[in-house]
Amino acid sequence: MKLGYVFKSFPHSTSSGREGLDALLAASAYCEDISVFFIKEGVTQLLGSQDPKGIYSRDYAPAFKLMELYDIENVYLCEASLNEMGLAGAELLIETEKLSKPEIAAKLHECDKLLTF
Numbered sequence: 001m002k003l004g005y006v007f008k009s010f011p012h013s014t015s016s017g018r019e020g021l022d023a024l025l026a027a028s029a030y031c032e033d034i035s036v037f038f039i040k041e042g043v044t045q046l047l048g049s050q051d052p053k054g055i056y057s058r059d060y061a062p063a064f065k066l067m068e069l070y071d072i073e074n075v076y077l078c079e080a081s082l083n084e085m086g087l088a089g090a091e092l093l094i095e096t097e098k099l100s101k102p103e104i105a106a107k108l109h110e111c112d113k114l115l116t117f
Helices: 016-027 040-046 061-069 079-084 101-109
Strands: 003-007 034-038 074-078 097-099 113-116
Touching (some): 003 016, 003 101, 016 034, 034 101, 040 061, 040 074, 074 079, 079 097, 097 101
Parallel strands (some): 003 034, 003 113, 034 074, 074 097
């Protein structure tokens, strides 16, 4: 079974990003075929310049680097979303494959189950 994890919300505005990351890392112990997608506002999950201390939130973003240790290699970022957010030149925490909206849609359709955060 191929799982897809879709991050589409701002970090720290809700707990969904942190919960999604926890679920993703836990699922990697049971499933080898996982793809991760960062679309819409979810592209901001990977910004290296986050400082959530001012809002008393845990800085979970660096934990996205654990995906490499967990052998999660299919990590995709919507290039259009990055451009729409004005973040085309932003420093990201991890390496991703930047795809167009149609390419993202095609990859999403390859997944048997999608979990959205």
